[in-house]
Amino acid sequence: MNIFIVDGDNVAIGEDGKASIARIFAIHNYLSQFGEPITVVGRRLRGRIRDEAAYNNLFQKIAIHEAPTGDESDETLLLLAEVTGGIPISNDRYREYEEELGNIIVRRMGFMIAKVQGELQVIIPKLRNGHLTRTNSETKNSTGVKA
Numbered sequence: 793m794n795i796f797i798v799d800g801d802n803v804a805i806g807e808d809g810k811a812s813i814a815r816i817f818a819i820h821n822y823l824s825q826f827g828e829p830i831t832v833v834g835r836r837l838r839g840r841i842r843d844e845a846a847y848n849n850l851f852q853k854i855a856i857h858e859a860p861t862g863d864e865s866d867e868t869l870l871l872l873a874e875v876t877g878g879i880p881i882s883n884d885r886y887r888e889y890e891e892e893l894g895n896i897i898v899r900r901m902g903f904m905i906a907k908v909q910g911e912l913q914v915i916i917p918k919l920r921n922g923h924l925t926r927t928n929s930e931t932k933n934s935t936g937v938k939a
Contacts, residue, residue, distance in 0.1 A: 794827030796901075797873040799882030800856060801834050801865055803903070804841075811840035813850055814912060815905050819881065820854045822914035829881075831856040832872060834865030870896050881916070 803819050804811040816831060823829035835858055841847040850856055857872075859865035866886060870893045873880045880886075880900040890897060904915045 795876045795878035796823045796827055796829045796881050797869050797876065797878040798823070798829050798831040799866070799869055799880065799884060800831040801837050802882045802884050803831075803905070804833070804837055806905070811837060813841060813843070813846050816850065816856075817854070818905055818912040819903065819914050822916070823881065826919055829855065830872065830876070830878065832859060832865055832869040833857070834859050835861060873899070 798816075798819060800816055803815050804813070806812055806815060820829050820831065831854060833856060838844075838847055838858075857868075859868040866884060867889065869880060869882070870886060870889055872878065873896050874893065880896065881903060882900060883902050886893070886897045886900070901916050901918045906913050906915065
């Protein structure tokens with residue numbers, strides 16, 4: 793089974809710069825078709841979500857983890873991906889971690905969330921037709937990714 797480590801901070805922020813729990817639920821539901829999504833958020837996201845009850849409810853509904861106080865959520869996410877063999881889901885390129893965790897970053901999948909006819913639609917180009925697709929560089933450099 794594929795494990796996806798979702799950058800919840802990155803996913804939550806829309807084009808308008810506002811944080812949305814609906815975006816986290818949308819990507820979680822989409823990825824559930826392909827494997828097990830685990831979402832990592834930083835503590836700062838809590839302050840960006842206006843509805844605190846909805847934010848707390850998020851932890852009851854899906855596998856979501858808040859990075860430890862003082863830790864960067866990006867580093868926590870990448871280390872969790874390393875330990876689990878998971879695939880990072882984020883539009884962040886993690887350049888500051890490239891030297892140390894480049895073998896994890898090469899597995900990263902970008903995404904797009906668009907509102908179509910009132911519903912959030914998730915697009916992850918590397919998940920096509922229900923299958924993982926990888927570039928040649930990923931095939932050579934990645935480990936633990938089930939295709």
